[in-house]
Amino acid sequence: MKIGIIGGGSIGLLFSYYLSGQNEVSIYTRTQEQANEINEHGLHLIKGGIEQGTSRVKAAPIKEWGGNEELTIVAVKQYQLPKLLPELKEKMRGSILFLQNGYGHIKLLSELAINEVFVGSVEHGAVRANGYTVQHNGVGVTRTAVFRGNPGALRELSSKAASGFPFILETDFKEMLIKKLVVNAVINPLTAILKVKNGELIHNPYYFKIFEQLFEECACILELPDKEQYFNNLKAVCEKTANNHSSMYKDIENRRQTEVDAILGYLLELAKNKNKKAPLIHNYYHCIKGKEHEREGA
Amino acid sequence: MKIGIIGGGSIGLLFSYYLSGQNEVSIYTRTQEQANEINEHGLHLIKGGIEQGTSRVKAAPIKEWGGNEELTIVAVKQYQLPKLLPELKEKMRGSILFLQNGYGHIKLLSELAINEVFVGSVEHGAVRANGYTVQHNGVGVTRTAVFRGNPGALRELSSKAASGFPFILETDFKEMLIKKLVVNAVINPLTAILKVKNGELIHNPYYFKIFEQLFEECACILELPDKEQYFNNLKAVCEKTANNHSSMYKDIENRRQTEVDAILGYLLELAKNKNKKAPLIHNYYHCIKGKEHEREGA
Numbered sequence: 001m002k003i004g005i006i007g008g009g010s011i012g013l014l015f016s017y018y019l020s021g022q023n024e025v026s027i028y029t030r031t032q033e034q035a036n037e038i039n040e041h042g043l044h045l046i047k048g049g050i051e052q053g054t055s056r057v058k059a060a061p062i063k064e065w066g067g068n069e070e071l072t073i074v075a076v077k078q079y080q081l082p083k084l085l086p087e088l089k090e091k092m093r094g095s096i097l098f099l100q101n102g103y104g105h106i107k108l109l110s111e112l113a114i115n116e117v118f119v120g121s122v123e124h125g126a127v128r129a130n131g132y133t134v135q136h137n138g139v140g141v142t143r144t145a146v147f148r149g150n151p152g153a154l155r156e157l158s159s160k161a162a163s164g165f166p167f168i169l170e171t172d173f174k175e176m177l178i179k180k181l182v183v184n185a186v187i188n189p190l191t192a193i194l195k196v197k198n199g200e201l202i203h204n205p206y207y208f209k210i211f212e213q214l215f216e217e218c219a220c221i222l223e224l225p226d227k228e229q230y231f232n233n234l235k236a237v238c239e240k241t242a243n244n245h246s247s248m249y250k251d252i253e254n255r256r257q258t259e260v261d262a263i264l265g266y267l268l269e270l271a272k273n274k275n276k277k278a279p280l281i282h283n284y285y286h287c288i289k290g291k292e293h294e295r296e297g298a
Numbered sequence: 299m300k301i302g303i304i305g306g307g308s309i310g311l312l313f314s315y316y317l318s319g320q321n322e323v324s325i326y327t328r329t330q331e332q333a334n335e336i337n338e339h340g341l342h343l344i345k346g347g348i349e350q351g352t353s354r355v356k357a358a359p360i361k362e363w364g365g366n367e368e369l370t371i372v373a374v375k376q377y378q379l380p381k382l383l384p385e386l387k388e389k390m391r392g393s394i395l396f397l398q399n400g401y402g403h404i405k406l407l408s409e410l411a412i413n414e415v416f417v418g419s420v421e422h423g424a425v426r427a428n429g430y431t432v433q434h435n436g437v438g439v440t441r442t443a444v445f446r447g448n449p450g451a452l453r454e455l456s457s458k459a460a461s462g463f464p465f466i467l468e469t470d471f472k473e474m475l476i477k478k479l480v481v482n483a484v485i486n487p488l489t490a491i492l493k494v495k496n497g498e499l500i501h502n503p504y505y506f507k508i509f510e511q512l513f514e515e516c517a518c519i520l521e522l523p524d525k526e527q528y529f530n531n532l533k534a535v536c537e538k539t540a541n542n543h544s545s546m547y548k549d550i551e552n553r554r555q556t557e558v559d560a561i562l563g564y565l566l567e568l569a570k571n572k573n574k575k576a577p578l579i580h581n582y583y584h585c586i587k588g589k590e591h592e593r594e595g596a
Contacts, residue, residue, distance in 0.1 A: 193491065193492070193585075194491070194585065194588065194589075196592070200592075204588045204591050204592065205591070206584040206585070206587040206588035206591055207584065207585075207588040209580075209584045210581055210584050210585065210588075213577065213580070213581065279511065279577040279578055280577055280578075280581055282507075282511065283508055283511065283578055283581060286504040286505065286507045286508050287491075287492065287504070287505075287508065289504040290492065290502045290503075290504035290505040290508075291492075293502055293503070293504055294494070294498075294502065
């Protein structure tokens with residue numbers, strides 16, 4: 001299958017590397033420089049501290065993307081999506097898979113006149129080492145689900161998956177994304193503000209109290225049908241990634257913009273629309289926005 | 299006047315230094331070592347980075363305190379007070395002035411069969427440099443008020459005050475302590491968790507949102523009669539100490555026990571007794587306790 005991957009961050013590089021074995025992958029990066037680097041060096045993957053080899057993919061800047069591949073995977077941050085949307089609307093012909101966190105992008109997808117629209121939730125841990133090298137730190141799965149249309153391209157992706165990079169086809173895109181949203185809404189801001197690894201949230205009895213309270217607020221606002229199931233999933237993710245630093249922790253640490261708008265910002269808006277109180281979500285949203293503001297001031 | 303000062307921390311050293319000019323001061327420290335150091339070197343004060351001179355006071359370990367001075371000033375942390383109380387009850391004869399933060403110690407004072415009981419609220423910034431040297435970083439005032447009895451000793455203290463170390467006699471001890479409690483409840487935990495200087499809480503628009511919300515919760519639980527006055531005072535303190543790190547920030551930074559139980563712990567108990575919700579106070583209480591717990595685990 002011909003696959004286009006938009007975005008040269010950690011997820012874009014990771015998907016390009018693993019999918020290039022069985023597919024013809026083109027990666028589209030924000031800058032011409034990064035595209036040149038990838039074309040020159042190939043894509044490098046580091047796993048367990050060891051260089052895994054090189055994979056050759058075609059790289060070009062995003063403006064050269066023509067929507068001609070059978071499947072386009074959008075691997076930019078949610079806050080970069082609105083800028084990209086006019087181009088997607090204009091050129092897109094094949095199927096499209098969105099890998100953004102949060103739930104706020106769902107309303108943007110309705111605007112697309114594309115037959116096959118899919119969404120995904122990535123459970124891999126990955127860090128971009130440089131423009132053409134990605135570290136695969138936590139092996140997980142990629143969950144995908146149909147937002148609209150025929151799941152053909154997803155089935156093909158899943159059946160041809162490389163070893164160590166599995167895809168799972170879920171039936172309910174909403175449940176899939178909300179589950180990830182809950183995980184991100186609790187683990188990300190708490191670890192970023194308390195400056196701890198994920199596991200501390202359940203192993204430190206005081207932090208666990210906050211963890212529970214923040215989950216309760218999310219559950220209330222999202223009106224989760226089976227609260228316990230979501231809470232168990234949240235705890236399981238925390239346990240499984242106990243020694244990791246969350247993406248928001250790293251974004252704050254490295255003074256980068258975070259995904260807080262897509263995560264807590266979305267929940268805060270939902271709370272407002274539903275006329276529900278969300279004091280902790282409000283608090284952590286402003287903690288993270290304040291940290292981003294500190295960066296701008298410096 | 300003969301004055302006994304219990305506690306060899308920053309406040310105990312600061313008061314001993316400034317009061318020794320006009321009074322006969324004895325300082326009582328937790329360890330024999332610190333008493334020896336003070337007796338050997340005298341008390342040193344550093345202000346604006348410059349050594350101000352030496353003051354000779356008598357120093358002894360707390361167990362030698364006999365309650366014989368006309369005024370005893372208790373300058374230990376609130377969490378150290380319960381351990382000291384039996385001794386105070388047994389030996390105390392003169393007047394006594396308590397300088398603890400928070401409001402939780404007020405119920406302990408009722409147990410004392412002492413005629414003259416005073417409370418104080420210290421608005422100086424001071425850091426202990428070593429066992430016999432204190433840095434006077436922020437010049438403020440000491441507010442005092444009568445809890446029970448005749449204000450004679452307070453009047454004398456005030457009239458003989460050293461220049462640069464004024465005392466103000468307040469009429470309402472409760473209002474005085476609550477005002478300080480509100481300041482400590484908002485500025486201390488926020489600066490300690492966000493790792494910022496006091497001024498950031500009002501200059502960073504996102505942090506200011508949290509600042510307002512946390513104040514609102516305190517105001518509601520304390521049923522403040524004139525909310526605006528307390529809020530203006532809080533903002534004024536933040537502005538005046540904009541470049542300072544709060545005591546709780548420094549306690550967390552230096553992995554010391556904080557005064558969170560006397561401050562947010564007191565408010566949390568009050569909220570529980572009044573059946574009021576306090577999600578932010580609950581949150582920041584557990585953030586700080588979690589930080590203290592991290593220290594124990596390491």
